[in-house]
Amino acid sequence: MIEVVNAGRWTTIQDRGRPGRERFGIPPGGAADWFAAAAANRLVGNHPNAALLECTAMGASLRFDSDVHVAVTGARAAGIETWVPQVMARGATLAVGAIGPGLRTYVAVRGGIDVPVVLGSRSFCQRGAFGGGFGRPLAHGDRFAAGTLIDGDPLPTAWPAGHRLPMGSPWEVRVIGGPHTAGFDGRALQRLSAVACRVSPELDRMGMRLETPSLRLHGNEIITVPITAGAIQVTPSGELIVSLADHPTTGGYPVIATVITADLPLLAQARPGDTVRFREVDRAEADRAWRRLAGWLEMSG
């Protein structure tokens, strides 16, 4: 068993989420930094569907009652080596400290975290208060077991430094225009790309607000539409709301642009006060960027 000795700031159990159930109002969920989570699973030889811990801002401490391989990835955390497989001895405690630069650190345990599958996933869904084993973020004293979602041996060495994403502000994030770019003035997306957006303290797994005082965007009103992760909605007052993994499935504000899948991990790591800069690219570049990350995940090991 694995026991939570210290739950950290906001630690949840996540996997690849439950996409495909948005029609019931259920967010896709899953690890906000999907790339770091996938790498953590690869490092310990897990199946890609294995669940792991997502720590936020301040990490968790875990005690293990048997020898087990673990890997910590994502943002650096005080007191612990990241991006390298390691063995926790029976009785040992893994302490993930203060996190940063970046916001989220992932802890994978060989075999995955074995909690019940709810609606196709082990991920905690905050809005529905279900999944993630406990229907809430982890708390002191929670216990869970490692599962059997194994897909090979743990990797023998650290994850190549050249196969990680740059971690730190300013975050350079690529977007594709749409779906409502046409409802803004012709230069709106260009103007958006020219400013530094500041991440507001109003930030969770559902979304991120960005402050852009000098930028006054105004889009045509729309009827509520389904939205995707990475959608950049513009409110009537010109504020930007960017959806993250646990985003509401529909939105009532026009979406000027959408962050490409390959850069969602960067967005997920931005902290309050950090700077985000957007750059418009085409679908071909978005596909190349995604294939690059997918290639890193395949190559390593």
Next chain:
Amino acid sequence: MWQIAAAGDRALLVTISSTIDPEVLGEVLALDRVLQDRRPQGLISTVTAYASLLCHYDPAVIDGARLAGEIRTFEGRLDATVPTGSVVDVPTRYDGPDLADLVAKTNLTTAAVIELHAGREYLVYCVGFAPGFTYCGALDSRLALPRRASPRARVPAGSVGIAGPQTGIYAVESPGGWNLIGRTDMRLFDQSADPPARFKPGDRLRFVPIA
């Protein structure tokens, strides 16, 4: 003419119309059905709202522009019959925290407000925002009220609200800006049920006042 636009690098948003109307919903749902039946290669899943439909696809299997072309072939060829079905009763206690405010702003009596809200059938236009949240229309125009200036941090599950031309039911506790006029004990979202949401777009419901 439908607008089909990229919603990122692995989804397309098909906008059928810019109005809230049963026939538009009929067309959205007809497109949804035909896509479920024909399953164009690379299409992963769809999500509908009032007048639009989102298609998640796998760009490794199909190019976004090609999928848009395939979707476009259905334009003007759908049987967009307005959905009809049995009407589900939603027992509702009209004791919401914004009911008095609504009464004051509409110059109606409490009884008249309840009668106007409960006195008609509603079409479910969308399930979205939060798990099971059920958007219904159309509200009697005499009850139209903008959203609250500052949203509540916690709206209890089962709350019945109104906003603009819509009425809706919060299925799980969440923040919310709608004016709350009542509450139902009906469970609208159950993660262990299949399907997990009690209502789907195209369903019909009626609010039945209870003491």
